[in-house]
Amino acid sequence: MAINKFCSICGAVTERIVPEGDERYRAVCTSCHTIHYENPKLVVGCLVTRNESILLCRRAIEPQKGKWTLPAGYLENHETAVQGALRETTEESGAEVSIPTPYRLFDLPHISQLYLLFRAQLLACPFRPTRESLEVRLFHPKNIPWDALAFRVIAKTLEQYVHDAAKGEFSFEHHVISRN
Numbered sequence: 357m358a359i360n361k362f363c364s365i366c367g368a369v370t371e372r373i374v375p376e377g378d379e380r381y382r383a384v385c386t387s388c389h390t391i392h393y394e395n396p397k398l399v400v401g402c403l404v405t406r407n408e409s410i411l412l413c414r415r416a417i418e419p420q421k422g423k424w425t426l427p428a429g430y431l432e433n434h435e436t437a438v439q440g441a442l443r444e445t446t447e448e449s450g451a452e453v454s455i456p457t458p459y460r461l462f463d464l465p466h467i468s469q470l471y472l473l474f475r476a477q478l479l480a481c482p483f484r485p486t487r488e489s490l491e492v493r494l495f496h497p498k499n500i501p502w503d504a505l506a507f508r509v510i511a512k513t514l515e516q517y518v519h520d521a522a523k524g525e526f527s528f529e530h531h532v533i534s535r536n
């Protein structure tokens with residue numbers, strides 16, 4: 357996955373080499389020799405509930421178009437994790453929610469991503485389909501569309517949430533999801 361194929365400083369082509377004193381391959385400009393570091397991305401989102409039911413969005417965009425997911429997306433520069441989670445929730449579901457509580461941190465080292473998911477309650481405002489979601493619905497835990505979820509990390513979060521909800525205990529946990 358060559359993200360920095362061209363130098364963002366001077367526009368020349370980059371090459372993937374191990375810079376002197378480094379241990380990893382980096383995209384290095386063949387002209388101005390700037391090293392373009394690539395680091396994991398943080399995905400933030402909310403598990404929004406009303407009573408027992410969970411808000412899911414059916415994706416209007418690739419990847420996994422047509423599959424169900426929690427409202428979540430990449431954190432933007434200069435944004436706090438909570439601001440990002442609330443922004444993604446509004447962008448994808450139109451929902452207004454309560455102040456989010458940290459719920460799960462997942463490491464996905466094979467795709468260089470971390471997911472930080474918060475719990476929040478749906479406020480009175482109605483949710484609706486958006487540019488990013490074909491459909492937005494509340495699902496009772498018994499009716500979660502397990503076979504049509506977009507990502508493994510979302511399935512794990514929902515499995516764990518349903519388990520926690522049955523006990524009425526929601527502590528913050530960190531898990532690693534590896535390739536297999």
Ligand SMILES: [Zn+2]
Binds near residue numbers: 365385
């Ligand atoms: Zn350059």
